[in-house]
Amino acid sequence: MSKSIQIVWFKRDLRLRDHAPLAEASCRNEPTVLLYIIEPMLINDPHFDIRHWRFITQSITDLNEQLSAKGACITLVIGNAEQAFASIAKQFTIARVLSYEEVGLDNTYQRDKRLKAWFNGHGIDWLEFANGGVTRGLNNRRNWKQQWHDYLRRPVDDPALEALQVIEPESLGTPLSLSNAVKVHHLDDTTDIISSLNALTAPAQTFQPGGEKRAWYTLNHFLAERGIRYAQQISSPSLARKSCSRLSPYLAWGNITPRQVLNRLNSKKSDSDWRRTVKAFSSRIQWRSHFIQKFESECSMEISPVNKAYENYPYAGALDAEPKVTAWQRGETGFPLIDACIRAVIATGYLNFRMRAMLVSFLTHHLNVDWRKGVVFLGRQFLDFEPGIHYPQFQMQASVTGTNTIRLYNPLKQALDHDKDGRFTRKWVPELAEVPDDLIHSPWKLSAMEQRLYGVELGRDYPLPIIDIEQASREARDRLWSFRERDDVKREARRILSKHTIPGSPRT
DNA sequence: TGGGCTTTCCT
DNA sequence: GGAAAGCCC
DSSP: OOOEEEEEEESSOOOSSSOHHHHHHHTSOSEEEEEEEEOHHHHTOTTOOHHHHHHHHHHHHHHHHHHHTTTOOOEEEESOHHHHHHHHHHHSEEEEEEEEOOOOOHHHHHHHHHHHHHHHHTTOEEEEEOOTTOOTTOOOOTTHHHHHHHHHHSOOOOOOGGGOEEOOOSOSSEEEEOTTSOEEEEOTTOHHHHHHHHGGGSOOTTSOOOSHHHHHHHHHHHHHTGGGGHHHHTTOTTTHHHHSOOOHHHHHTTSSOHHHHHHHHGGGTTOGGGHHHHHHHHHHHHHHHHHHHHHHHOGGGGTSOSSGGGGGOOOOOHHHHHHHHHHHHHTOSSOHHHHHHHHHHHHHSOOOHHHHHHHHHIIIIISOOOGGGTHHHHHHHOTTOOHHHHHHHHHHHTTOSSSSOOOOOOHHHHHHHHOTTOHHHHHHOGGGTTSOHHHHTOGGGOOHHHHHHTTOOBTTTBOOOSSOHHHHHHHHHHHHHHHTTSHHHHHHHHHHHHHHSOTTOOOO
16 A cells, blocks of 8 residues: 555646645645646647746745755646656556635646546545635625635634645656756656747846745735835826836736735825825725626636627628737737737736726727637736636736727827826837827828938838728727617626625626 | 717806 | 716616
8 A cells, every 4th residue: 555645736826925735735744745736728829928837936946946945846837737647646546636626727627627537536636715705606796805804814824834745756757957946746648848938047037037935025015115006006007117016927926915905004004195096996805706706607708608698799801800810919000009018928928907908908899709719818918917807807908708898098198197298109119209298199190301301211110000990990989889680689787696696886 | 997079167 | 268076878
């Protein structure tokens, strides 16, 4: 009979503090494997790219540094999850697996169902813990706010790390070394993945670095100075980069929890200078969980509109849509703020909320392109990509819910309201750097002489607008508001409201 | 966490 | 005649 062990499976929860599965494992006096699995299925998934894998390996390195101070280490496996558990089961008797519930893409959901069956067949208990105030299998929102507040009130789940007996399996495939000194166990057929992960060593200064330590540094810096004008500057694409918390990737990849963040925010509650920040920021942390809960309750949102009637929405045909999508993805639409936003998010993985909403509105409303033609591309650009926020938000901004108000962002008005001096636009669209403030957002108005004067030839250095914005706005408004009046849209809207909203709350 | 147009209310 | 509120798409 082989030795009995338990496994703490780290999914998207790359931290040691406030970690319920780890805390539970530390209460049991048993040998424990701390397992992180990098799966080819996800490496090949177009929602993710090198920026995410770099963030994850940085986070694992951080975990391992903390663990090695206690004489422990993480077991990092590259390979599919079923194979990883099967390999460990050859060496040990797995008594139980402890992990969080994951609100993820369909491929991880299907994997979990396969694993559940495999665990059942092998007499392995799988203890899954609710994550961040989100409840699995919820059919309505009657008690959701109460559950959320209960989650916040309960003490953090800090594990007793010194009580944990961490062990590492002997051999899982060929051990290789990731350049950051973390040992990697890689199962068959993953050598190409190892080499591409090793190629990640090149520093990418423009992306936020991953890790639990970095998450706390970011939070503390936000509350020490950066965040004092949070509420006023949140909408500005340039100022938001400093005065927003920038915690989103750390929350998405589980370096820190909403509860830890809000507990830390308490220290500012009595400071009147920070009153607006505390109020605005804490409501957004809750809003975040609210969206993840939507996706948990309706995961079909990854592939179809939550309001099924929108399957028949009159989007542009494929031939018409393709060049528009390409221009949008490349930041070559001829609308300077739109192009600046796309280029900024590709280069840095970050964009403030309002500008993200504007990009979705422009694609789906002004260009009249099906939201599904842009949703994966944009998700991949976000370092903080979180399926549970991305899909419900994308659908809401694309107005395919039939319940929220229609948000048709005028890129020129947004530019005047939030980038009047063109600071952000000039940074990311340097072709227009010399154009003066009053023309930077409408370069198509430049005369031939002005184009020579400001060093930009329209149609060569910077594109002419791919659509007539006034006509497109008018058409989008008519299309959207008239579609909403259809009986099938209204019927679906009633179903959605009863499932996803808190009774009595105002509809926005 | 929209926007454009109209109405209303104030100076 | 301008700002805020209201209305409708």
